[in-house]
Amino acid sequence: MPMNATIEYYLAEKKFQSAKTVEDKILYLEEMIKEIPKHKGVESQLALLKTKLAKLKKEAASASKKKGASRKGVSKEGEAQVCIIGKTMTGKSTILSKLTDARPRISDHPYTTTKPEVGMMDYNGVKIQLVEIPSTFSPEYLSICRSADALVIVANTDEEKKELLKFLESNYIRITCMFIKSDQSVDDIRNRIWTLLGFMLVYTRDRGRLSPMALKQGSKLKDFAFKIHKDFVKNFRFAQIWRKTSRGMRKIQAGLDYNLEDGDAIELHMK
Numbered sequence: 001m002p003m004n005a006t007i008e009y010y011l012a013e014k015k016f017q018s019a020k021t022v023e024d025k026i027l028y029l030e031e032m033i034k035e036i037p038k039h040k041g042v043e044s045q046l047a048l049l050k051t052k053l054a055k056l057k058k059e060a061a062s063a064s065k066k067k068g069a070s071r072k073g074v075s076k077e078g079e080a081q082v083c084i085i086g087k088t089m090t091g092k093s094t095i096l097s098k099l100t101d102a103r104p105r106i107s108d109h110p111y112t113t114t115k116p117e118v119g120m121m122d123y124n125g126v127k128i129q130l131v132e133i134p135s136t137f138s139p140e141y142l143s144i145c146r147s148a149d150a151l152v153i154v155a156n157t158d159e160e161k162k163e164l165l166k167f168l169e170s171n172y173i174r175i176t177c178m179f180i181k182s183d184q185s186v187d188d189i190r191n192r193i194w195t196l197l198g199f200m201l202v203y204t205r206d207r208g209r210l211s212p213m214a215l216k217q218g219s220k221l222k223d224f225a226f227k228i229h230k231d232f233v234k235n236f237r238f239a240q241i242w243r244k245t246s247r248g249m250r251k252i253q254a255g256l257d258y259n260l261e262d263g264d265a266i267e268l269h270m271k
């Protein structure tokens, strides 16, 4: 653990540790190298990171040569994974392309989507992964729904809603879910997904820089510190919180048991 590392360094390290693909590992390792404090004490650590990066790049190059290997699951990325499911031609791909950077094929023919389509949705700087499940409902793709954090069911009639719920339950898919219609506004869907996931948005404040972070509603300061790095809990002294209230900005000094609220900006002070 480098001395005087920024919170951005720890966040990048965290993302690196949970990254599932070599490409993501490279991305976050590069971020760590960018964020690592530049002083003599970290020279050996920096050299280590650079060696690791070179190794990963080599790995990525050889993997790209072996293209064609089939991918059935979808590795989780971002703060949560949400599946979009519904009957064919209900507008799933259209919704995915409006909410994310994904560009799936959209057509007026049924069953256009034949494999899961994946995109990242941005919610005020926090990334949520959306996965369109092909309406063939083949078992290997349905299993993605079982491990997802939530489901968005596209259903344009009450009948469709009932049919889909019955289908999902009979396939043992336990349902944190919401229903949408294909013509619903994008902002509305984005906000409802966020609410469905039970998240609140807080900010890390480090040397004047604010970075957004998703935390489950009801989280305490300890959960926030732990999410950055366990050492922030171990070496915690106090936190300074900036909270918007009806009477303006309030500055609060708090301990690990303090309950956080949506919109809090938090600066950690260590021993």
Ligand SMILES: Nc1nc2c(ncn2[C@@H]2O[C@H](COP(=O)(O)OP(=O)(O)OP(=O)(O)O)[C@@H](O)[C@H]2O)c(=O)[nH]1
Pocket (backbone or CB within 6 Å): 087, 088, 089, 090, 091, 092, 093, 094, 095, 105, 106, 107, 108, 109, 110, 111, 112, 113, 114, 134, 135, 182, 183, 184
């Ligand atoms: N009128 C109308 N048409 C829509 C809407 N959303 C999508 N469509 C059209 O419906 C057709 C199917 O849309 P897709 O987004 O491909 O639907 P899908 O559910 O992904 O379909 P498959 O992948 O084939 O199962 C396309 O022709 C879209 O242009 C909508 O809100 N209103």
Ligand SMILES: [Mg+2]
Pocket (backbone or CB within 6 Å): 092, 093, 094, 104, 105, 112, 113, 132
């Ligand atoms: Mg589609």
